[in-house]
Amino acid sequence: MTPTFASLRNLLGTVAKSYVTVVIVALLVSASLAPIVWGSTSNPDGTVAVIEVDSTLTESSAERITDDLQEARQNDSISAVVLDVDSPGGGVSVSEGLYLAVERTAEQMPVVTSVDSTAASGGYYMIAPSDEIYVKPGSIVGSIGVRATYFDVPPTDEQITTGPDKNTGGTETEYKAQVEMMRQAFVGTVIEHRGDELTLSETELAYAKVYTGTKSVENGLADDIGDTEVAIGTAADMAGLKDYDTIEMESEPLSGTSLIIGSENGDRPEASTVHPQTYGRYGAVNTPTFLALWGSVDNERVIDATELERPVANETGGDRP
C-alpha cells in the first residue's frame, strides 16, 4: 500500500464518519420520503362526486345515472354525492328506478341535490330522498303526478285476438285505476321523504302543480336557495370532510361508466332521442305509455283526463322512505 493510497483511505474514512456527511445523506433520504409523508398528511379527506342529470329520464339516460350512483357507493374514496339536476322527468318506471338508486345511495352517504332549471315530475321523484335540495329562485319544481297514453283499439275483422283486451291491454277504466295507483306511490314517496318539511297536503301535492324555486322553499319541496357549489359544500360538510376533492362523474353514450376528474364539458347522449321506447315507440309498434313527465312529447297521443275517449297519459314526483 503506497502512502498516497493510505492517506486517501484515511480521508474517506474521516468523511464517512463526519456529521456533515451523515446530515447530507439524511437529507437525501428525507427528500425522497417527504413527498410520501406529505401526501399522506395533506391529501383531501375524501371526494364529493357530482352526478349530472340533464335530460329527460329514459332507460338509457337512467342507466348512466344508476351506474354513476353505484360507482359512488362502491368507490371508497367517494364520501358524498351531489346530484346536479335539470330534468322534466320521463317514464314512470324509469323515475321509480332512479328514486330507488338515489335512496340506496342516500342510505350510505350524504346525497345533496342542486336543481338547475327544472326538477319536475320524475325529475323530482328521483331527488326526493336527497338529504338537502337546493334550488335557484327561478328553478321549476313539482308536478307530482302521472299520465298515460291509452289506445282504444278493439279487435277488428282483420285480426284475430285471444282476448278482448289483447290490443288495448285493458279498458279505459282500468287504465285510470293504474294511473291512480302510480299516483299514490308517487305522492306517498314525496310524503315519506319530505313530509316533515312540506306545508302542502297530500291533496295539494296531487294537483301536480309546478312551483318556482322560491315558492318550493316555502312549501317544503326544496330546502334552501343555492347552487351546485353550495350543494357540494353542504355534501362535504355532511360527510365530515374538511378538505375534499370534487369529481364529475360521466359516461360515454351507451358505453361503460368512467370518471373524468376536473372535466365539465363531456358530451352527453340525448337520451330522449336514443330511447324512444320510453315514449311507447318500439319501431313500427306504438304502445300505451305511462309518463312521469312535465311537458309535452312530440306527436304524443295524450288525452287529458277530461277527454279519456281514446288515449291517456300520466306523471310522477319523488319522496324519501
Added chain:
Amino acid sequence: MNVRSRLVVFATVVLVTVASVGAAGLVTNHGMTAQPTVDQQQFQPSAIDAPTVDRNGTIAYDDDGESKTIVIDVAHSNDVSEEALEPVVSALTAGGHTVQYHEASDEFDSDPAADLNETLRGADALIVVEPETRYTAEEAAGVSAFADAGGRVLFAAGPDSGGLGGLLGLLGGTQPTGDEFAAVTSPVGIAYDTGYLYNMEEYENNFQSIYATPSTDSGLTDGVDRVVFDGPTPVVTDGQTLLTTLEGTEHSETRETGAYSVLARSGNAIAVGDPGFMSSTNYNRADNDVLIGNILEFLVTGEKVPGVPEETSAERDTGMKAESAESSPPQLPST
C-alpha cells in the same frame, strides 16, 4: 446450503405469503356484496289503494202504456256515437217506444227549422246531445214551443260545448259554434257553464270521476243514492236543481270549491252536464242506471199537445213552394 434446501425455502415463502393474503381476505370479508332490497313501504301493494268501479244494475222504467216517439237530434253535428246512447235507445225500444233520428236534410233549399218542426210535431220527446253547430233562432223557437206544449226534452252536454268546442269549430272551418248550446237551452231556462268539475278528495278512480247526489226529492232522483259523472260541466237553471256534486268539488276554470248543479229541470226540459254517464261503458256504474231509468220515464210520460210546434207562415210558404215545385219542371235556383 445446497440447491434442495433453497427450493424448500422458496416454496415455503410463497405458500406462507399466499395463505396469508387468503386469510386476510376472509377476515376482512372483502368481496362480499350486500343483497340490494326494496323495502320502501309506499311501493308495497298493501300501501296502494287500488280503485274499484262498482258496476251492476239494469235500466228499468215505468210508462203510461202508450207508445211514444222519442227524437234524437243528429242534425247539428252532434258529437254522439252509437255507444253513447246505446243503453237509452235499447231501453226505449225494448219498452215499445219509437226512437227516431232527426237528420239534416241534404236538399239545397231545405229549411232546417221547418224540417225540425215537422219532426217535432210527430214526437213526444227530444234528446239533444253535444250539438257542435248552433241552433238557429227559428229552430230554438220550435224546441221551446215543443217543450211548452208538453213535449219532454233532454239536453246532455259536457265541457266542450260552450268553450273549447267553439274554438275547435272555428279552426275546423265549420259554422261558428260559440255558445251553440245556449241558443237552444236558454229559451227553455237552462244554461251550460264552461269548464269541467273535479274533486281531489273523493272520487271513483280518477279525480274527474266524481259523484253527484240528489239535492231535492223528485221523481227524477227517486231511488238514486249517488251517480258518477266524468268531468261534468255545471248546469244552471231558473227551475229546479236535481243533482249536485259533493261539497269540495272544484271548477276547472274558476278553481272555486262548492257543490255544483249537474242535473237540472226547467219545465218539461232537463239538462245534464255529462252525456257520457248514459253510455254503454258507464250506464251501470253506481246508480247511473237508476237515474237513466227515471229520465226515460220522464221522457215517455209527457202529455204533449198534438200538432206543436205549429207551422209558421214561412213554413207554409215553403211548403207551398215545395208542392208547386213537385208539379212543375225542375228549375235552377234563382240567384
